[in-house]
Amino acid sequence: MNESCVQDAPDDARRKRAFCDKTNHTTDLDLSERKLIFVTSLNRDAYETTQNCHFRPFHRSFSILLWVACKADTQETQQKSLLDSLERMDTTHMKPAFLKLIHQAVGFFPKQKAFILSCSYLYEDRGTLTNGVSINNDVFYFHPAYREAFEGGEWSIDNIYPNHYFLIDGKIVFVCLRMDACNQQEYYKKVYQQLVPNTGVLEEKNVVRIMVEHKQDQTRFAFDLFKLNIKPLRELIRPVKFVAPEP
Numbered sequence: 653m654n655e656s657c658v659q660d661a662p663d664d665a666r667r668k669r670a671f672c673d674k675t676n677h678t679t680d681l682d683l684s685e686r687k688l689i690f691v692t693s694l695n696r697d698a699y700e701t702t703q704n705c706h707f708r709p710f711h712r713s714f715s716i717l718l719w720v721a722c723k724a725d726t727q728e729t730q731q732k733s734l735l736d737s738l739e740r741m742d743t744t745h746m747k748p749a750f751l752k753l754i755h756q757a758v759g760f761f762p763k764q765k766a767f768i769l770s771c772s773y774l775y776e777d778r779g780t781l782t783n784g785v786s787i788n789n790d791v792f793y794f795h796p797a798y799r800e801a802f803e804g805g806e807w808s809i810d811n812i813y814p815n816h817y818f819l820i821d822g823k824i825v826f827v828c829l830r831m832d833a834c835n836q837q838e839y840y841k842k843v844y845q846q847l848v849p850n851t852g853v854l855e856e857k858n859v860v861r862i863m864v865e866h867k868q869d870q871t872r873f874a875f876d877l878f879k880l881n882i883k884p885l886r887e888l889i890r891p892v893k894f895v896a897p898e899p
Contacts, residue, residue: 798852
């Protein structure tokens with residue numbers, strides 16, 4: 653009896669399905685199948701949507717990172733090309749004490765990428781020490797570079813664009829020399845302004861004064877020049893006609 657029930661069950665199901673197909677009725681089996689298909693479709697769509705939602709931010713972030721990297725490489729290549737047109741100074745022969753102070757001075761301005769080093773043409777007068785030259789030190793100015801520095805206007809420090817530089821901690825240090833006056837200025841103006849595009853004004857608080865001793869590896873910050881016996885390196889010497897004293 654059990655075997656006949658098992659055998660008859662499929663036949664009953666087929667007959668029931670055939671009857672419902674003719675009468676457009678839906679069986680319990682059809683509902684289960686349709687529910688399964690519907691839920692499966694929903695799950696598949698939700699999965700694809702989720703995957704797309706996870707992938708799109710990643711793709712967008714990757715594209716941004718790639719663009720930033722390419723832009724940085726382009727800027728670095730352009731900067732190197734511009735610097736190659738200037739005279740690079742060899743720091744291996746500079747005084748270690750001087751380079752140490754320059755390194756510290758760069759640290760005062762962590763956001764700056766370029767600086768200017770210029771001679772103040774001042775020194776500390778310590779009296780006559782020898783029968784020869786008594787000037788045994790120099791005071792240099794060190795400060796952030798800005799676009800108008802050499803335009804010769806109200807906010808400028810000079811009107812001669814530098815042709816020399818050196819690198820320290822990945823930062824550019826332009827070195828001002830009076831000999832640069834012999835160079836054609838338009839070319840070096842273009843190079844400088846491409847390397848230093850930011851405008852600005854030199855503030856007294858941003859000027860670092862560095863005193864370098866001659867013939868010694870000694871360098872120090874000269875924060876307050878007014879406390880020192882500061883004099884100009886050269887003073888105009890006018891010739892005086894010698895008049896012999898009368899007896």
